[in-house]
Amino acid sequence: MISPVKIWRNQKKIQKLLGLEAKIVSFTRVHVPPVGFISQAPYVIIVAEFNSGRRYTAQLVDWEEHHLKIGQKVISVLRKTRDPSEEGVIPYGVKFRPIG
Amino acid sequence: MAEKFKNKVFILGASTTKFGELWSRSPRDLAKECVFQALEESGLELSDVEAIYVGNMLSGSLGGQDHLGAFFAEELGISVPAMKIEGACASGGLAMHAGFTAITSGLYKNVLVVGVEKMTDYKPEEVAKALMGAGADSEREAGATFPSLYAMIARSHMEKYGTTEKDMAEVAVKNHYHASLNSHAQFPHPITLEQVLKSSTVSSPLKLLDCSPITDGAAAVVLSQESGVRSQESVNIIASAVATDTLGLAERKDLTTLKSAVDAAKKAYQMAKVAAQDIDVAEVHDCFTIAEIIAMEDLGFFPKGKAASAIREGKTRLGGRPVVNTSGGLKACGHPVGATGVKQIVEIYRQLRGIAGKKQVKGAKLGLTHNVGGSGATAVIHILKSL
Numbered sequence: 001m002i003s004p005v006k007i008w009r010n011q012k013k014i015q016k017l018l019g020l021e022a023k024i025v026s027f028t029r030v031h032v033p034p035v036g037f038i039s040q041a042p043y044v045i046i047v048a049e050f051n052s053g054r055r056y057t058a059q060l061v062d063w064e065e066h067h068l069k070i071g072q073k074v075i076s077v078l079r080k081t082r083d084p085s086e087e088g089v090i091p092y093g094v095k096f097r098p099i100g
Numbered sequence: 101m102a103e104k105f106k107n108k109v110f111i112l113g114a115s116t117t118k119f120g121e122l123w124s125r126s127p128r129d130l131a132k133e134c135v136f137q138a139l140e141e142s143g144l145e146l147s148d149v150e151a152i153y154v155g156n157m158l159s160g161s162l163g164g165q166d167h168l169g170a171f172f173a174e175e176l177g178i179s180v181p182a183m184k185i186e187g188a189c190a191s192g193g194l195a196m197h198a199g200f201t202a203i204t205s206g207l208y209k210n211v212l213v214v215g216v217e218k219m220t221d222y223k224p225e226e227v228a229k230a231l232m233g234a235g236a237d238s239e240r241e242a243g244a245t246f247p248s249l250y251a252m253i254a255r256s257h258m259e260k261y262g263t264t265e266k267d268m269a270e271v272a273v274k275n276h277y278h279a280s281l282n283s284h285a286q287f288p289h290p291i292t293l294e295q296v297l298k299s300s301t302v303s304s305p306l307k308l309l310d311c312s313p314i315t316d317g318a319a320a321v322v323l324s325q326e327s328g329v330r331s332q333e334s335v336n337i338i339a340s341a342v343a344t345d346t347l348g349l350a351e352r353k354d355l356t357t358l359k360s361a362v363d364a365a366k367k368a369y370q371m372a373k374v375a376a377q378d379i380d381v382a383e384v385h386d387c388f389t390i391a392e393i394i395a396m397e398d399l400g401f402f403p404k405g406k407a408a409s410a411i412r413e414g415k416t417r418l419g420g421r422p423v424v425n426t427s428g429g430l431k432a433c434g435h436p437v438g439a440t441g442v443k444q445i446v447e448i449y450r451q452l453r454g455i456a457g458k459k460q461v462k463g464a465k466l467g468l469t470h471n472v473g474g475s476g477a478t479a480v481i482h483i484l485k486s487l
Contacts, residue, residue: 010237026259026355028251029304030243034228037243045242047252047350055350058242070259081241093241 002085010093017056017076017094022048024072025055036082048074048096059095067098075099105204107325109337111484112210113142114446119317119434120286121220127163128175130318131216135176138212142322143329149322150208152182155195155215156438159184161230162222172214188234189387190473191215192319192441193342193480199323200340200482209325215442216318227314231437234474236348247303247311247388249349249475254305254390256355260405263393265305267408269296271389272309272431274417279428281418281458286315286434310389315434319442321449335452337445338374339483341367347477358476361398365470368481369400376400379422379483380464381451383444385472386429395470396424399481418459422468426451426459441471441480452486 025047033041044060060067061079074096081093115137117130131154139146152173160166169182185195192215199213219227228245235244257263273293279285291309299308327334343363346352352359369375376399384399386392396407401422402415410416416424427433427447430440448467450456464486471480 026252026255026349028248028255028306029301030245030248031300031304032228032245032247032302033225033243034232034245035225036229038225040243043243045244045248045252047355055352057236057238057244057348057350070255082243091241094238095242 002082002089002091004089007089007091014078014094018078020050020076021099022050022074022076022096024070024074025049026070027060027068039083044068046074046096056094060097061095062097072098073100106206107204109200109203110324110327110330111321111335111337111449112144112324112328112330113138113140113322114320114449115141116284116319116443116446117317118284119315119436122316123220125316127216127218130316131172131214132175134318134320135212135214138320138322144210144322146176146178148210149178149180149212151180151202151211153195153198153211153213154182154184155192155213155442156184156217157186157188157191158217158219158230158437161233162226163218187478188473189385189437190441190471190478190480191438192443193469193471193482194441194478196321196441196445196482197340197342197480200337203323203325211323213321213323213442214318215439217436217438218316219314219436220316224314238350239348245303246475247306250388250390251303251306252349253355253394253475257390257394258305260356263408265297266293267393267412268310268389269293270412271386271392272296274411275386275425275429275431278418278426278459279432282428282433285428285432286313287428287432306388312387312430312435315436317434317436317439319439319446321442321445333453334487335449336485336487337482338485339368339371339481341371341481343367343479345477347474349475356394358394358398358472358479360476360479361395361470361472364479364481365399368483372483374466374483378466379468380466381423381426381448381461382468382470383427383447384424384429384470386425386431387435387472389431391472392424392429399468399470418461423461426456426461441469444469444471445482448484452484
């Protein structure tokens with residue numbers, strides 16, 4: 001079960017990570033997903049580096065093939081992450097989308 | 101550092117089960133089989149065992165059993181101190197480290213180290229999720245899997261050093277060749293470069309045959325302060341070193357090396373007073389083919405960026421030096437995660453005693469094991485020597 005308390009606690013961290021520009025450090029396209037992500041596969045995961053130098057691992061959304069390269073500029077956005085549990089808590093978190 | 105130890109650490113007996121999809125076998129069966137084989141070889145009785153260290157990762161998240169020390173003590177019929185040691189895929193190596201410290205401290209005279217994992221009872225997506233228990237929160241939230249984390253490590257290594265998918269495939273071909281000489285391996289048969297390159301993508305650029313499998317299996321080692329039955333052909337553990345790093349990839353500046361492995365190797369070489377060039381045979385953590393290329397560089401066997409060409413030239417295959425992953429490695433022998441670090445010790449022990457069969461490295465005197473947890477958050481290095 002996805003704990004609503006954990007989601008509530010982590011939301012404060014997520015807010016600070018949104019709307020920030022970053023660059024792709026590395027990427028992969030996942031064809032064999034874990035439980036909670038099966039409906040999304042295949043999907044792209046990247047390690048991105050913000051302008052501050054901090055790095056973050058998240059999915060890339062709204063991408064086309066030419067965006068899948070090291071150095072591609074991206075921006076952090078709020079998106080639904082895992083498939084929700086039966087209790088109906090819908091988890092949101094950080095993803096990236098390409099810019100430029 | 102070594103002279104500070106109160107006692108030497110002798111391996112008196114060691115054994116593994118067959119690795120594979122063992123649907124008819126329970127964790128109890130697997131552990132019991134290799135423990136009794138190791139004990140018989142050691143010349144000790146069960147009543148001589150003073151403590152049990154169990155290496156395991158997934159018994160709680162998959163099997164619902166979170167009390168493994170007492171679980172296996174009960175199964176063996178002894179009521180000695182017993183505990184589970186966890187550190188993701190380095191759980192087995194950490195259990196060996198715990199056994200090593202127990203003997204060197206003088207607390208116990210004889211201890212048993214058991215690594216065990218039961219993985220194939222569950223659906224692959226459940227196993228993938230459970231394994232991600234070893235990752236960082238943000239990685240789990242992204243839907244990352246271990247293949248995907250190592251895929252991003254591979255992509256960085258390719259970008260920086262020109263490593264190719266074919267270079268990575270060479271690791272799988274070599275390790276399957278070694279596994280073809282090991283009847284206990286999950287995949288005891290050779291494969292071709294073309295088969296690796298044509299296998300389906302798991303997480304680009306890693307393909308199915310770049311990845312170690314989901315495996316059931318167990319391994320056991322009997323450690324002692326005294327040489328016992330091994331007085332004429334003793335094998336000692338002369339170094340046991342552990343280092344840790346960040347759980348997640350994003351917190352690291354360089355994705356082309358595992359800093360924990362570099363740090364643990366440095367400590368182990370200092371403890372054993374040997375250099376990388378002295379190692380005859382090694383079992384390394386090739387959970388993915390890129391991991392073996394990076395391990396060769398992190399351990400100092402080859403300079404950074406030069407390991408792929410050395411592997412291609414056969415330098416780490418039987419007949420070369422140092423020979424790497426004679427068991428077939430995680431890739432082809434199989435990877436029951438908590439058992440792997442113990443199995444690596446079993447293989448090197450047999451190599452140093454000269455009883456490794458068709459995969460024997462002639463004249464091997466000094467061996468090393470390299471066991472990694474997560475995407476490099478834990479690394480455990482052991483160095484073994486035959487006297």
